[in-house]
Amino acid sequence: MEENMSIEENKAIIRRFFEEGPSKGNLIVADELLSPDFTLHVPLPVSPGIEGIHEVITTCRGAFEHLNVTIEDLIAEDNNVAARFTAHGIHKGSFMGLPATGKPITMTGIETFRIKDGKIIELWGEANxxxxMQQLGIFAAP
Structure with missing residues (x-):
């Protein structure tokens, strides 16, 4: 019984992280959920650790107005939680060197989190x- 409770608590940490961090830009609450030893693995040029997650959240929220990230699936086992998400926004600021297009975007991705002592200690992220880039007109759709 205890294991199921801790899995549900871990899922709640990740739900709160998505709601407060990417969707609201609340770095203070995001920081409360991160371990001081937090490690970030994402396919973006960012600083290590907590500073890196600040850069990801700040950059994405600056580039995409009305950014909202919805968790589609949340799967947990032991101290690991995987989240499949969909992000919606409007491209109103520079992103990865691309000036604003004003186009609406929908981006999907998967992030896997490792939790230790009630804090997120590691995040692996993959986004489409x-x-x-196809939606923003950089690459033609196949």
């Missing part, structure tokens, strides 16, 4: 950046 090719699909995003």
């Amino acid at each position: 950046l090719l699909g995003l």
Whole structure:
């Protein structure tokens, strides 16, 4: 019984992280959920650790107005939680060197989190950046 409770608590941490971090830009609450030893693994040029997640959230929220990230699936086992998400927004600021297009975007991705002592200690992220670039007109759709 205890294991199921901790899995549900871990899922709640990840739900709160998505709601407060990417969707609201609340770095203070995001920081409360991160371990001081947090490690970030994403396909973007960012600083290590907590500073890196600040850069990801700040950059994405600056580039995409009305950014909202919805968790589609949340799967947990032991201290790991995987989240499949969909992000919606409007491209109103520079992103990866691309000036604003004003186009609406929908981007999907998967992030896997490792939790230790009630804090997120590691995050691996994969997002459909090719699909995003197609929506912004950088690459033609196949």
